[in-house]
Amino acid sequence: MDQERGSFSKMGFILAAAGSAVGLGNLWRFPFTVGENGGGVFVLMYLLSIIIIAIPVLLAEASLGRHTNKNPIGAFAMVKPGSSWPLVGLLGIICAFMILSFYAVIAGWTVAYFVKAVTGQFTNIGPEQAVASFGSFTSNSWLQLVLLAVFIVITVVVVSGGVAGGIEKCSKILMPVLLGILILLLIRSLTLKGAYEGVMFYLKPDFSKFSFKVVIAAIGQAFFSMSLGMGTMITYGSYVSKKDSLPSSCGWIAFFDTFIALMAGFIIFPAIFSQGMNPDQGSGVMFNVLPVLFSKMPGGSIFGSFFFLLLSIAALTSTISILEVPVSYLIDERKWKRKKASVLIGSIAFIIGICSALSNGGSSFFSNLPVFNIGFLDLWNMIWGNVALSVGALLEAIFVAYVWKTHKAVKEIKVGAQKFTLVKPWSFLIKYIVPVFIILILIGYFI
Ligand code: PHE
Numbered sequence: 001m002d003q004e005r006g007s008f009s010k011m012g013f014i015l016a017a018a019g020s021a022v023g024l025g026n027l028w029r030f031p032f033t034v035g036e037n038g039g040g041v042f043v044l045m046y047l048l049s050i051i052i053i054a055i056p057v058l059l060a061e062a063s064l065g066r067h068t069n070k071n072p073i074g075a076f077a078m079v080k081p082g083s084s085w086p087l088v089g090l091l092g093i094i095c096a097f098m099i100l101s102f103y104a105v106i107a108g109w110t111v112a113y114f115v116k117a118v119t120g121q122f123t124n125i126g127p128e129q130a131v132a133s134f135g136s137f138t139s140n141s142w143l144q145l146v147l148l149a150v151f152i153v154i155t156v157v158v159v160s161g162g163v164a165g166g167i168e169k170c171s172k173i174l175m176p177v178l179l180g181i182l183i184l185l186l187i188r189s190l191t192l193k194g195a196y197e198g199v200m201f202y203l204k205p206d207f208s209k210f211s212f213k214v215v216i217a218a219i220g221q222a223f224f225s226m227s228l229g230m231g232t233m234i235t236y237g238s239y240v241s242k243k244d245s246l247p248s249s250c251g252w253i254a255f256f257d258t259f260i261a262l263m264a265g266f267i268i269f270p271a272i273f274s275q276g277m278n279p280d281q282g283s284g285v286m287f288n289v290l291p292v293l294f295s296k297m298p299g300g301s302i303f304g305s306f307f308f309l310l311l312s313i314a315a316l317t318s319t320i321s322i323l324e325v326p327v328s329y330l331i332d333e334r335k336w337k338r339k340k341a342s343v344l345i346g347s348i349a350f351i352i353g354i355c356s357a358l359s360n361g362g363s364s365f366f367s368n369l370p371v372f373n374i375g376f377l378d379l380w381n382m383i384w385g386n387v388a389l390s391v392g393a394l395l396e397a398i399f400v401a402y403v404w405k406t407h408k409a410v411k412e413i414k415v416g417a418q419k420f421t422l423v424k425p426w427s428f429l430i431k432y433i434v435p436v437f438i439i440l441i442l443i444g445y446f447i
Contacts, residue, residue, distance in 0.1 A: 004331045005238075005239075005328070005332065007239045007241065008239040008240060008241070012240075013239065013249055014249045014252055014253060015175075016239075016317075017062075017227075017233065017249070017321075018257065019174065019314070019317030019318070019320075019321070020227045020232055020233075020236065020318055020320075020321030021225060021226050021227050021253055021257040021318075022175070022178075022256060022257055022260050022314055022318075023315050023317065023318030024106050024311070024314070024315050024318065025221070025224050025225040025227075025261075025318070026225055026257065026260045026261040026264055027260070027261075027264045027286060027311060027314070028283070028286050029221065029224060029225070029283075029385070030046075030221060030265065031264050031269070031285055031286060032281075032282060032284075032285040033217055033221050034265055034279075035268075035269075035279035035280050035285060036217075036280050036282065037214045037217050037218070038206060038209030038210075039201040039202055039203075039205075039209070039269075039279065040200075040202060040204045041206055041207060041209050041210050041214060042209075042217065042218055043205070043262075043265065044205050045214060045215050045218035045219075046218040046221055046222060046261075048218075049221075049222035050222050050254060052429055052433055052434075052437075053219060053222060053429075053433070053434050053437060054223060054228060054254065055250065055251075055254050056397070056426055056429040056430045056434055057228050057229070057396060057397055057430070057434060058228055058250045058253065058254060059246060059247065059413060059426060060396060060400040060401075060409065061228060061232075061233035061234045061237060061396060062233050062236070062237035062240070062246050062249070063237065063246055063412040064079070064234050064396075064399075064400060064409070064412075065233065065235060065236065065239075066237045066238060066242070066246065066415075067079075067408075067409075067412040068234075068238065069238050070234075070238055070332060071231070071234070071235055071238070071328035071329040071333065072088070072092045072230070072234045072235060072325060073086045073089030073090055073092075073093065074332050074333055075089065075231075075234050075238070076088055077089075079399075079403065079404045080399075080403050083403075085399055088395040088396060089231055089234075089329070091230070091392055091395075092230035092231035092234075092325060093230075093326045093329055095230035095384050095388050095389065095392060096231075096232075096322050096323070096325040096326050096345075097326065097345070097352060098352065098380060098383075098388070099230070099385060100152075100155075100319060100322045100323060100353075101350075101355075101380070102353065102376075102377045102381060102384075103315070103318070103319060104151045104155070104319055104349065104350075104353055105147075105148050105353055105356045105357045105377060106283075107151045107319060108144070108148050108150065108151045108357075109138075109147065109287060110308050110315055111147060111150065111151065111308075111312050112137065112147055113290075113291075114305060114309050114312055116291070117291075117294065117301055117304035117305040117307070117308050120301050121291075122291045122295050122300055122304045123295055123300065124295055125291055125295050126275075126292065127275045127276070127277055127288070127292055130287075130288050130289070130291045130292050131284075131288050133291075134284050134287045134288055135361060138284070138360035138361050138362070139360065139362055140362070141358055141363065144357040144358060145354065145357055145358075148350060148353050148354070148356075148357045149350060151315075151316075151319065152319075152346045152347075152350045152353070153346070154316060155319040155323055156342045156343055156346035158316065158320050159320055159324060159327055159338070159342040160338055160339040160343070174313050174314060174317065175256070177306075177310060178311075181303060181306055181307050182260065182263050182264070182267065184297075184303060185290075185303070185307065186267050188293060188296070189266065189267045189268075189271045189274075190266065190270055192270055192271060192274035192293075194270075194273050194274035194276075195270030195271075195273070195274055197273040197274075198270035198271070198272055198273035199269065199270055201269055202266070202269040212441065212444040212445050213445070215444075216386060216390065216441050216442070216445045217386060219386075219390055219438065219441060220385060220386025220387070220389060220390055221386075223389040223390060223392075223393050224385045224386070225258075225261060226253070226254060226257055227318070227322075228392075228393055229388070229390060229391075229392035229393035229396070230388075230389060230392050231325050231392070231396075232321050232322065232324070234396075235324055235325050235328045236321065236324075238328070242415050242416050243416050245416050245418065246412075246416065246417060247413060247417050247422070248417065267290075267293075268286065268289055271289045272285070272289055277289065283360075283377065283381070284360070290304070290307070291304070294307075323342060323349075326341070326345045327341045330344075330345075355376045356377040356380055359376035359378075387442075387445075390438055390441070390442060391438075391442070393434070394434070394438040394442075397430050397435050397438075398435055401427075401430050401431040401435070402431075406426075406427040407427075410423050410426075413426075
């Protein structure tokens with residue numbers, strides 16, 4: 001394999017792909033999306049989406065990547081030369097720019113909250129103070145731009161370091177430590193007064209809240225959280241050796257990712273309800289709720305510091321995987337140097353990101369866009385995080401099932417796997433269930 005591309009060592013794929021999947025999607029996006037979409041009913045739809053849609057797509061992406069050993073555009077071109085399928089890869093690359101641009105803004109918030117925790121600002125604060133302090137923080141335009149820039153620069157530096165050196169190393173220690181802190185938070189949250197009401201909101205589906213909006217949000221969240229629909233897992237799959245087992249790696253990745261998201265819900269909702277807050281308060285929810293929770297814990301500043309530090313690193317292993325999509329394309333197809341590609345793409349993402357950075361109070365225009373009546377970041381999150389990823393995943397599934405063909409994909413999946421007993425269910429899901437479901441949901445949503 002050539003030098004500029006690089007490859008993963010054994011276990012490297014699980015670590016890096018889990019690092020890509022676990023991030024702000026689980027701890028920031030999942031809870032606020034649950035809150036906005038009626039609680040339990042959304043959680044149920046989300047779990048169904050993971051099992052019948054996201055896991056089959058994950059296996060499809062990873063096998064396509066390993067088979068072709070290419071970036072998303074190159075992968076489609078190699079399987080079907082001379083067709084317009086590589087445009088699906090191009091859509092993925094555009095998604096990467098757009099998602100990175102707003103994701104890095106939130107990642108910047110986690111860095112700032114780490115600093116807040118370290119400097120002891122999580123002591124004796126109540127819900128009103130937490131909300132007010134978050135509001136003044138996000139309306140500080142310069143600070144927002146600096147934080148965005150800092151996060152993008154760190155991402156660019158790691159990606160410039162290459163696949164095994166930069167990406168793998170970052171993913172290694174993180175998971176167990178993050179899990180440990182989450183367990184402590186979980187215990188604290190569940191033992192708060194009024195926690196039960198939060199658990200009920202989270203787990204008990206209220207079917208009167210069911211709608212197309214809920215289903216598309218659930219599917220979009222499943223794709224976003226598992227880094228699917230834009231070719232991240234094609235790219236990471238392309239660095240996997242033929243000795244590794246794709247089905248078991250993909251199973252573990254899905255398990256970790258879902259487990260951590262579910263834990264985040266068990267932390268956030270009891271805390272919201274016990275503080276008498278509203279679960280439907282949008283993208284700031286985590287930053288409004290957690291400081292209060294930490295201030296109610298013995299050693300809260302220390303746990304708070306660790307938590308936000310780990311979350312920043314978890315966000316970093318995700319931004320790395322997002323940036324890697326366009327970078328691998330420029331290296332493979334345009335013969336660019338890794339460093340030049342990372343710097344250029346990081347810079348463009350920063351420029352687009354300015355609109356999101358100023359959209360929570362920094363600029364009144366971006367905070368409440370005409371026509372849409374929502375902030376730029378929320379709009380971007382919806383368009384690129386839900387709709388575009390769903391369209392991307394739909395086209396990938398159709399491609400793998402009908403152009404590359406499932407039996408060829410199965411042949412690739414079986415390489416390195418002891419056994420793959422789910423040939424029939426997987427083929428059925430990827431051929432029929434995944435495309436039909438996504439098409440129906442998209443049509444329903446737009447009508
Ligand atoms: N899955 C990542 C998270 O949950 C975000 C992401 C989306 C990464 C799309 C890559 C591609 O935070």
